[in-house]
Amino acid sequence: MKRVEGKVALVTGGASGIGLSAATLMAKEGAKVVIADFNVEGAKEAAENIKKQGGEATAVFLDAGKEDSIKAAVDFTVENYGTITVLFNNVGSTNLQKDLDVVNIDLEEWDRLMNINTKSVLLGSRFAIPHMIKAGGGSIINTASMAAFAGDSLRSAYGASKAAVVNLTRYIAAQYGKENIRCNAVAPGLILTPAAKQSMPEAVLDIFSKFNALPYHGEADDIGYTVLFLASDESKFITGQTIQVEGGHYMGNPSIADFNEFMEQSRSK
Numbered sequence: 675m676k677r678v679e680g681k682v683a684l685v686t687g688g689a690s691g692i693g694l695s696a697a698t699l700m701a702k703e704g705a706k707v708v709i710a711d712f713n714v715e716g717a718k719e720a721a722e723n724i725k726k727q728g729g730e731a732t733a734v735f736l737d738a739g740k741e742d743s744i745k746a747a748v749d750f751t752v753e754n755y756g757t758i759t760v761l762f763n764n765v766g767s768t769n770l771q772k773d774l775d776v777v778n779i780d781l782e783e784w785d786r787l788m789n790i791n792t793k794s795v796l797l798g799s800r801f802a803i804p805h806m807i808k809a810g811g812g813s814i815i816n817t818a819s820m821a822a823f824a825g826d827s828l829r830s831a832y833g834a835s836k837a838a839v840v841n842l843t844r845y846i847a848a849q850y851g852k853e854n855i856r857c858n859a860v861a862p863g864l865i866l867t868p869a870a871k872q873s874m875p876e877a878v879l880d881i882f883s884k885f886n887a888l889p890y891h892g893e894a895d896d897i898g899y900t901v902l903f904l905a906s907d908e909s910k911f912i913t914g915q916t917i918q919v920e921g922g923h924y925m926g927n928p929s930i931a932d933f934n935e936f937m938e939q940s941r942s943k
């Protein structure tokens with residue numbers, strides 16, 4: 675038996691990066707997968723690739739900023755595959771130009787990010803949960819971020835919106851646990867998705883390397899495998915949790931890299 679055999683999964687933002695990895699891995703492990711994305715051509719291509727590898731997938735347009743569109747993606751999943759038992763609320767947005775410090779942040783951008791990053795999780799869950807109850811249970815997985823757990827100089831809205839995702843995850847888990855619905859989140863650190871690779875200057879990647887405990891960067895599959903686990907019954911006693919997948923970047927004394935440098939310099943004197 676494959677790890678998510680018989681499950682029906684809707685993956686938002688599934689045409690690229692983390693969503694694409696999770697969709698591909700879940701299909702490989704037996705789930706029927708709906709890939710929902712703004713980039714519907716990319717979603718169709720991803721579904722075709724999954725089919726070529728012997729999996730089952732289809733694509734649908736999604737604008738995660740719009741309630742009607744989220745409802746339509748859930749309805750499409752149920753019409754196509756009879757139910758929905760896994761929901762990966764993965765779409766998220768960020769904007770380094772407008773999402774600034776608290777004094778200077780563009781307030782329209784604050785509202786946009788709260789809508790796309792947080793409200794889309796609420797709405798996806800709201801529309802999927804009645805179907806999951808009918809099916810006897812389900813697993814909801816949300817993409818948070820390590821930005822939920824630390825303050826930063828910029829991206830106030832992104833951090834606040836992802837922190838809200840972490841606690842909304844607990845609320846959903848608390849409210850629907852008795853209906854056999856689990857809800858967990860994954861909090862990625864820097865993950866070298868195609869978009870991240872393109873936008874990150876080498877110097878920024880070096881900063882991440884310096885503070886990671888591990889000697890490499892995260893990849894989309896590092897999150898994809900965590901989502902697969904949370905979607906599967908292997909994690910059946912885990913709910914309300916946010917799993918941090920971040921290479922040990924945030925777990926230690928923040929000054930450890932500088933202390934190591936200091937010790938090295940002292941030794942070489």
Ligand SMILES: NC(=O)c1ccc[n+]([C@@H]2O[C@H](COP(=O)([O-])OP(=O)(O)OC[C@H]3O[C@@H](n4cnc5c(N)ncnc54)[C@H](O)[C@@H]3O)[C@@H](O)[C@H]2O)c1
Nearest residue numbers: 687689690691692712737738765766819862864865867869
């Ligand atoms: N990559 C990282 O380093 C990282 C770190 C922490 C958290 N995250 C979170 O992971 C999630 C996925 O990020 P990624 O790095 O895989 O990004 P990505 O850009 O590779 O993929 C995102 C996908 O979502 C789609 N999308 C974007 N906005 C949409 C919308 N409004 N409606 C429908 N589809 C939309 C895009 O078309 C794209 O296919 C996001 O929630 C992001 O905040 C990423």
